[in-house]
Structure formats: C-alpha cells, structure tokens
Amino acid sequence: MINLCTWNVRGLNDPAKVTEVKNLINTHNIKVIALFETRIKPQNCSKYVKKFGRHWQWEMNYSCCDWGRIWLGWKPSFVTVSVCSVSTQVIHCEITEHVTGNPFFYSVVYGLHSVDTRKLLWSDLGNIADSVNNHTWLISGDFNTMLNLTDRINGSAVTLHEILDFSDFVTAYGLTVLNSIGHYFCWHKGGVSNSTASRIDWCLGNSNWTMTKTDVVTEYLNPSTSDHSPILLSCIENVVGGGRPFKFFYFLADHHSFMSIIENCWSAEVKGTLMFSVWSRLKMIKDKLKNLHNEEFKGIHEKIDLARNDLHDIQTQLQFDYSDASLLLQESDKVAVLKKWLNINESALRKKSRI
Known part of the structure; x- marks a missing residue:
C-alpha cells in the first residue's frame, strides 16, 4: 500500500522535528503527507523543502496566511496531485493513482482555534462537498474541535456549542468518521499534574469513499516529539520496487x-x-x-534508535491510560532525550557538510 498521512508537527524549524518527519515518511512508506503548523517563514520555505529531497513536490497556503499553516507534499513518481483550491484552513486536491489510474478528492484541514473563526472552515468544506458531488472524497487533518461530548479528558467538559458546527457539517453532507486503531485521544497538553487530552484530529469519508474503501482503517500513531498523533491511512495499491540504490552521506x-x-x-x-x-x-x-x-559517529544512531523505541513504548502505554502521571512524566523525559540526540546528530551533519 502507498500511505497518506496528516500530522500537526508543531514546528519544522526544529531540526529534531524534520528528522522525525523524515523517519515517519521512510518507516511507513508515505507518498502523500500534510504537515500543519510548520512555523516556517515564507522566505525560509525553500530551504526546508530541500531537506526532504528532490523527489517531493509541495503546495503551501502562504498566499492565505503567514507561517505556512498547511504544507501538502507528494511524490510525483507515485501519484499525480492536482490542487483545486487553497484557503486559510483547507487545501483541496484531486489525487490520481499511477497504478490503477483511479482518482479521488482529498482535503487536508487545519482548523482555527475558536468556534467563530472555524465557521469559514465549514463554509469552505461545504462548497467543496458540493463540487465533489458523488465522487470519492477523503478529508483528514487537525480540525481543532471535538465531535462528541466524550472527546476530552482531564479538562473542562465539552459543550454542545463547541461541537455543534462540526456535527451539523458531518450530518449535512453524509460523512463518516473512518474506523481507527491506535491512540483515541490524539492531542495532549499540560504537565503531569494537569494534563488534558482530546480527539481533535479526524479522518472522514463521504458515502462513495466508505463504499469503495470498506477495508481502509486509519491508524493514530505515537506522537513522538509533537503533541499530536500522526494519522496514517493506507488506501492506494503499490508496486513492488527494485533493490535499494547505492547511497552514502x-x-x-x-x-x-x-x-x-x-x-x-x-x-x-x-x-x-x-x-x-x-x-x-x-x-x-x-x-x-x-x-x-x-x-x-559511533553510537549516535544507536542512541537515537534506543531513545525513539523508549518513547514509542511509553506512548503506546499511554493509549490505554492517559491519566497515568508516572507515564506522562516518563514521556516528557523520553522526548527530551530523543531531541537531544537528534540535535547532536543534526549538528554533526551540518559541521561535516559544505553543501
């Protein structure tokens, strides 16, 4: 399968975050990815794009807002992406699989932080829904809102006012939340004693999607160095490739x-x-x-792998008990250790290179 992914990375200007995005892409064979809240200034955009290699093509929404709130990337050798519209909270496109030639519509969402500012999001998505009509349509991303009253723990109670617009939109256009595995509460904030967790990242499909992609399940992965879980979706057939090319740093x-x-x-x-x-x-x-x-670089990669595995184990345990203060404290420590080794490795690479 060729995988799609959306992830609120909370800043690509941190070298450790760039490394973790690249690791996510390589580990899960991702060919289409949407990154939110990159915090990269427009003048620095090309520098960070190069970090992902020449095989990627990108669309951003800098024309609608500063700091690149949404980055959509894809590998043209595997899929053709035609961008249909770009707005403050949505990039909407049509993706065509090279293997089967079957197209589908794909909208990546990063909702604003209040009920009032998100009203434009529902209007934009409604217009997209009208244009999509009965074609296959997938919507994924950080909506910054819950859908159910039970979608937050350890914080203030979710109110009907918070979820009404989202719920009405889903109902009006006959959308379905895709079945998922992994973390249910995909965003967290606060320290050990006052941690809050919510489900605000979603993956939705219209009726045509759910009928043709009945076996597709989304996976909410461990958040690694972010406070959001990446949403991984496998939906396109892949072709077995040849051997790995000869490469060196x-x-x-x-x-x-x-x-x-x-x-x-x-x-x-x-x-x-x-x-x-x-x-x-x-x-x-x-x-x-x-x-x-x-x-x-003796031992650096082993230390990175060990720190990454330790963090993975802790975050996997948090899937089942997010209120465990001991686990939350361990997660914070493991994130700090992983960032330390990632930054040391990045510093060494910069020191050794002149490109």
Whole structure:
C-alpha cells in the first residue's frame, strides 16, 4: 500500500522535528503527507523543502496566511496531485493513482482555534462537498474541535456549542468518521499534574469513499516529539520496487580519507567479468564508507534508535491510560532525550557538510 498521512508537527524549524518527519515518511512508506503548523517563514520555505529531497513536490497556503499553516507534499513518481483550491484552513486536491489510474478528492484541514473563526472552515468544506458531488472524497487533518461530548479528558467538559458546527457539517453532507486503531485521544497538553487530552484530529469519508474503501482503517500513531498523533491511512495499491540504490552521506566526501578509500578500492584486483568487477569494487567502497561513518559517529544512531523505541513504548502505554502521571512524566523525559540526540546528530551533519 502507498500511505497518506496528516500530522500537526508543531514546528519544522526544529531540526529534531524534520528528522522525525523524515523517519515517519521512510518507516511507513508515505507518498502523500500534510504537515500543519510548520512555523516556517515564507522566505525560509525553500530551504526546508530541500531537506526532504528532490523527489517531493509541495503546495503551501502562504498566499492565505503567514507561517505556512498547511504544507501538502507528494511524490510525483507515485501519484499525480492536482490542487483545486487553497484557503486559510483547507487545501483541496484531486489525487490520481499511477497504478490503477483511479482518482479521488482529498482535503487536508487545519482548523482555527475558536468556534467563530472555524465557521469559514465549514463554509469552505461545504462548497467543496458540493463540487465533489458523488465522487470519492477523503478529508483528514487537525480540525481543532471535538465531535462528541466524550472527546476530552482531564479538562473542562465539552459543550454542545463547541461541537455543534462540526456535527451539523458531518450530518449535512453524509460523512463518516473512518474506523481507527491506535491512540483515541490524539492531542495532549499540560504537565503531569494537569494534563488534558482530546480527539481533535479526524479522518472522514463521504458515502462513495466508505463504499469503495470498506477495508481502509486509519491508524493514530505515537506522537513522538509533537503533541499530536500522526494519522496514517493506507488506501492506494503499490508496486513492488527494485533493490535499494547505492547511497552514502554526502559529508563523507569531504573527509580526508574519502579519496584514498575510493582509489584503493577501485585499484584493487578483482577477477571475473567487467560487470562483476564493477559490482565488487562498489561493494568494497560501500563497506569502507560504512566503517568510516561508524568511526565518525559511533553510537549516535544507536542512541537515537534506543531513545525513539523508549518513547514509542511509553506512548503506546499511554493509549490505554492517559491519566497515568508516572507515564506522562516518563514521556516528557523520553522526548527530551530523543531531541537531544537528534540535535547532536543534526549538528554533526551540518559541521561535516559544505553543501
């Protein structure tokens, strides 16, 4: 499956957040992703886009608001995305699968923070619903509002006034909340003693979606270094690809040992066909560069993986008991540890590179 994902990252200007978004993309084979509240200034946008690589294409809503509240990214080699409309709270597009050629409409939402400012959101989505008509339509993102009176714990009680507009919109257009697994309360704030958790991130489908995608389930993943859970959705067929390409960290090219490694491996005597000799030398280079990388950054990746796994375990336990003060305290500590190692690694990469 090719996966879609929406995530309120709470700031891409933190190098640790960039690393975690890239890890999310790679771990779950995501080909379409919407990021909210990036906090990236327009003049810095291109610099941060480059961090995700040249295989991604992006649409943002800077034309409607500052700070890039919504970023929509996709890999054109897997899907074709035609952006239909961009507003303060919604980017609406049509996605066509390369494998099947079947299109569907997709709206990514980042709702504003009050009932009154979200009224324009329901109007925009209503207009989109009218234009979509009976075609397949998926809506996902951070709506910043609950849908049910039970969608908040440890905070003030949810009122009918808070949920009425959202509930009316869902009913009026025959939308369905997609079945989900993972975290129910997908956003949290506060410390150990006054923590509040809510379900304000949603994934909805119209009747055509629910009829044609009956087996699709959304997964609310662990929030990692954000305070929101990413919403992961698998809905498009994928094609099995070939082997992994030969890659190395570009900063190694500046290392004083790099050229001698290349020259020694390439001048080594290898018996066999021309293609076998090329393959053998590349394999030797790969092994040598891996050793060089391990010498320069011994243990950092292991520490990152360990910290990430520790945080994952704690956040998984919080799915079942978000009121556990001990777990909340452990989560805070694990987030701090993961950020520390991610920032150390990012600093080392910047130091070693001149690109």
